[in-house]
Amino acid sequence: xxxxxxxxxxxxxxxxxxxxxxxxxxxxxxxxxxxxxxxxxxxxxxxxxxxxxxxxxxxxxxxxxxxxxxxxxxxxxxxxxxxxxxxxxxxxxxxxxxxxxxxxxxxxxxxxxxxxxxxxxxxxxxxxxxxxxxxxxxxxxxxxxxxxxxxxxxxxxxxxxxxxxxxxxxxxxxxxxxxxxxxxxxxxxxxxxxxxxxxxxxxxxxxxxxxxxxxxxxxxxxxxxxxxxxx
Numbered sequence: 001x002x003x004x005x006x007x008x009x010x011x012x013x014x015x016x017x018x019x020x021x022x023x024x025x026x027x028x029x030x031x032x033x034x035x036x037x038x039x040x041x042x043x044x045x046x047x048x049x050x051x052x053x054x055x056x057x058x059x060x061x062x063x064x065x066x067x068x069x070x071x072x073x074x075x076x077x078x079x080x081x082x083x084x085x086x087x088x089x090x091x092x093x094x095x096x097x098x099x100x101x102x103x104x105x106x107x108x109x110x111x112x113x114x115x116x117x118x119x120x121x122x123x124x125x126x127x128x129x130x131x132x133x134x135x136x137x138x139x140x141x142x143x144x145x146x147x148x149x150x151x152x153x154x155x156x157x158x159x160x161x162x163x164x165x166x167x168x169x170x171x172x173x174x175x176x177x178x179x180x181x182x183x184x185x186x187x188x189x190x191x192x193x194x195x196x197x198x199x200x201x202x203x204x205x206x207x208x209x210x211x212x213x214x215x216x217x218x219x220x221x222x223x224x225x226x227x228x229x230x231x
Contacts, residue, residue, distance in 0.1 A: 001047060003185070004054040004061075008044025011061055012037045015068070032071045036064045055186055059126035062178045066130040069137050069171065077144070094161065096218060097142050097168040103211060104135040104172040107179045110204055113196050120186050127182045134175035138168045162222035169215025176211055180204035 015037035019030040043060050046052040052060075108131050114124045146160045183204045187193050193201075 001050075001054055004047045004057045005044045007058065008040045008047070008061060011040040011064065012044075015040065029072065029075065033068060036068055040064050053123075055120045055123040055182075055189070056126075058182065058185060059123035059130075062127055062130040062182075065174065065178070066133050066137075069134060069174075073137050073140055077140075093142055094165065097138070097165055100169055100172040100211060100215060101135050101138050101142065103207070104138065104175040105132060107176045107204075107207060108132060110179055110183060110200050113194065113200070114186065117194070119190065123186075124182070127178050131175040131179050134171055134178070138171040138175070141171065142168050158222075158225060162219060162225075165215070165222055166219045169211075169219060173208065173212050173215060176204075176208045180208045 015033040019033035019037070022030050022033075040061055043052065043057050043064075047054055047057040108128045111124045111128055114120055142164060144164075146157065183197075183200045187197050187201055190197070
């Protein structure tokens with residue numbers, strides 16, 4: 001119970017902090033974050049007074065996270081259509097970020113045992129939907145056209161590749177993270193855990209950590225290449 005309430009309070013702090021860091025003209029993004037912060041706080045209170053099951057509360061908090069990512073994507077795509085700068089087609093998608101997206105989608109298969117055993121099916125369904133939605137958002141980010149603002153197209157492409165890999169990687173890390181936390185949380189509350197569920201206690205966080213390290217190393221390399229190419 002306290003874990004879910006603490007998670008909700010952490011989410012509130014993150015949403016409020018990021019809202020205050022936005023541009024003063026970006027009212028819509030700030031208001032969206034304040035709204036999700038209020039929603040998260042309400043969920044935490046409902047969980048504390050036992051009007052909402054902790055696992056369902058967690059899944060709805062994941063839904064709040066996904067809604068922010070979706071809002072930012074839709075807003076970005078709308079702004080992209082009215083900018084004056086040149087839009088260059090993406091061409092072939094980068095292979096490595098596409099693999100990350102595939103891994104994020106495949107991570108939802110780790111929730112299959114909970115559906116088969118009938119354990120926390122509602123919450124598992126919400127987390128599955130959130131993870132798939134996050135992977136879809138990552139795919140849209142990866143496939144979006146490049147925005148060329150400067151005269152050096154080659155340098156712009158290098159910077160775009162680095163920024164895009166960062167955003168796709170972090171989105172996939174969050175998607176897998178929602179699955180891994182769900183598994184750890186539910187397994188810790190069950191009276192009996194099957195061998196498959198015990199294996200997931202190790203496999204899920206290991207997959208999350210491996211993808212986080214992979215994307216961090218790749219983004220660092222791309223940033224170095226972009227800096228060298230723009231020098």
